[in-house]
Amino acid sequence: MAVGVLVVRQAEAADRAALSGLRQAWTAEQTGDAALDPDFAATFEDWLEREGDRRICWLAERAGRPVGMVNLAIFERMPRPGQPRSRWGYLGNAYVLPAHRDGGTGAALVTALLAYARAEGLVRVVLSPSERSVPFYERAGFHRADELMLITLG
Numbered sequence: 001m002a003v004g005v006l007v008v009r010q011a012e013a014a015d016r017a018a019l020s021g022l023r024q025a026w027t028a029e030q031t032g033d034a035a036l037d038p039d040f041a042a043t044f045e046d047w048l049e050r051e052g053d054r055r056i057c058w059l060a061e062r063a064g065r066p067v068g069m070v071n072l073a074i075f076e077r078m079p080r081p082g083q084p085r086s087r088w089g090y091l092g093n094a095y096v097l098p099a100h101r102d103g104g105t106g107a108a109l110v111t112a113l114l115a116y117a118r119a120e121g122l123v124r125v126v127l128s129p130s131e132r133s134v135p136f137y138e139r140a141g142f143h144r145a146d147e148l149m150l151i152t153l154g
Contacts, residue, residue: 107139
């Protein structure tokens with residue numbers, strides 16, 4: 001059971017280790033392999049640095065400890081004559097530690113992300129959910145979209 005007040009906030013540079021740790025926990029949960037890549041923290045920080053202002057991360061904490069994260073990658077469309085600037089976002093890497101699931105942490109993270117997207121004037125937010133997460137995202141207001149196409153390259 002989750003203990004402590006839930007705090008969801010936009011992550012800062014000082015939170016990179018917390019985000020990296022959550023990503024490691026997520027990978028261990030998915031693969032069952034608890035062995036950590038000794039270079040992962042540096043790889044993660046380098047990736048986040050390269051993403052720059054294009055990727056906004058949120059961190060969920062209870063009692064000062066990281067318990068969840070989500071991020072928004074922002075894309076700007078090519079300008080069109082006579083048309084206003086248009087940007088959209090991709091919600092990715094949503095993860096909550098197992099002990100903190102089903103208590104509103106994921107919903108609070110998505111709510112914070114969507115509030116930011118609305119305030120920034122994004123025209124849409126898309127995501128690629130797992131089958132298990134579809135009902136969660138539907139409760140947050142997302143719906144299935146059939147207009148996208150996909151090719152898997154590797």
